[in-house]
Amino acid sequence: MAATLSNNGESAPAGRRAGHSPWYYLRESVLWVLLVGIALIEIAPLTWMFSTSLRDPKNSFDLPPDFWPTAFHWQNYLTVITSPDIQFLLFFWNSLKIALIVTGAQLLTCSMAGFAFGRLQFKGRDFLFGLFLASLMVPATVTLIPSFILIKEMELINTHWALILPSITSAFGVFLLRQHFKSLPEELINAAKIDGATYFRIYWQILLPLTGPALSALGIFTFLGSWNNFVGPLLFLRDWDLYTFPIAIATLRGYMGSGNQSEVLAGIMISIFPILVFFLFAQRWIVQGASITGVKG
């Protein structure tokens, strides 16, 4: 999949050899204008944000806007990080901690259940798997209220557990990994069984290493989902020092008023910077993951 993504697999033949009609050139130019134009529109808000985050705060609203940095007022970043009221590094740590725990938990629970549903025979298996499939259709918005009451009864409001516990597993992850476990060759398992391997060893040492692409796709999107989660912190967290990035930034904008655009944008830059770096290095896996989870759904 990665190979076909990066080298155009020649599925759409480019440019027929002879005699292009005017329509051909019209169509080609429309597609190119669309492609390049949209790419510019997609990237411009991000370069504007970066450029403006480097402006002197008193010039931050000046027009014309910059889409490329003209000033290099790095102090804005320092101000945001070292501000005594807003503990930005703490938000970073909170976001990272929750995202890592949630991702680890989901990879474990989903791959275990995926292994059982895809590879083991037991009574009620199809019924249980059916439950997971059915819950794929349940939107998060619908379970919001009872989940809140449940978390409240467990006295976990205003703790990070309120964000972690509801996300320890995902029906989608179970489904995705079950499909991958199912696609692995039967011989592997039979050979391991004959050698007397326990089911845990078959799962952990033999099959799990082979589910790499599906596992990394699930991991990446679980991590991003948690990193970008807004409703959860909005609903469950009360204290500043527990905040994660998205809720902190939305609050920051109100807190700093409309006076200091540059510093708010510097804060947002800091919060998306890890994602940007990760994306530039792991783009292949991320794009591949989006299409795996997309097409296999």
Add this chain to the structure above:
Amino acid sequence: MATVDLSAPRGLRQRVSIVHWGIASREALAGYLFTVPALVGLLGFTALPIIASLVLIFLNYDLLTPPTWASESNIGRLFGDARLLVVYRNTVQLVVGATFLNNVLGLLLAVGLNRSMPWILRYLLRTSIFFPVLTTTASLAVVWRYLLTQDRGVVNFLLGQIGMDPVPWLSSSRWALISAMIYDVWKSCGFLMVIYLAGLQGIPAVYYEAARIDGAGRFQQFRNVTLPLISPTAFFAIVISLIGAFQIFDNVWVLTSGGPGDASRTIAMYIYEKAFRGFEMGYASAVSFTLFMVLISLTLLQFWVARRWVHYE
């Protein structure tokens, strides 16, 4: 197990069948143990909440005092709620507009990107278009809020450069919902592009060759090869777009706070506010149940439609 039984000599086969029950029950035990962690999560945070929300519909509960049975039916209240109608109308407009634009743009971009070009160009285009997908919806909505400000906003400045009047993007009821739609398309069309791209690359080149031999032009190839073979992908992409768009929350929460008035309030925001601002858990559950019915029927409808027009290979 079956392969062992068949390939083993008679005596061994006998032994295997004797221990078979033991093996099967060990396997079953392993099966249950492996499923337990995920099952606990599923029962606790999906199944139980669903059942609880069905019960909540018949209760009055404000989180502080113990719940009581609702004397006035929460379901009955739905029909008299004029705001609910407004909020649903907004949501449907947003859903239809965003799903349509995201999928049309996603497919066009994928077709555009899926042709020969220098790899660095492809890399740059794909990176630029896809990256917004990964960013935080709430945080980038803050950025767009600045961009769309009426007086000193970047978008109105650029419109001014080509001689257009400033648009009250966020403050007028006519434009607020359109702004939310623009932001959603900016944020998500790259995701659909990637999905369509994977779909396009899954179409075997031989079909195009066959079509060319039969004398089909580029458009005919698109119409008769690409479209039918991309339709399973399109079906999937449209379903997830619809389901996602019906739950848009962060976007409008930050961008417009649902305003002005109710002009850009979505159903997800309305549920949230009824529950956690108005503390009407029972009525909010009734509203969220309507959303549940809408989404379930959309999914089922889509599956039914898919049987008619989707061509699986």
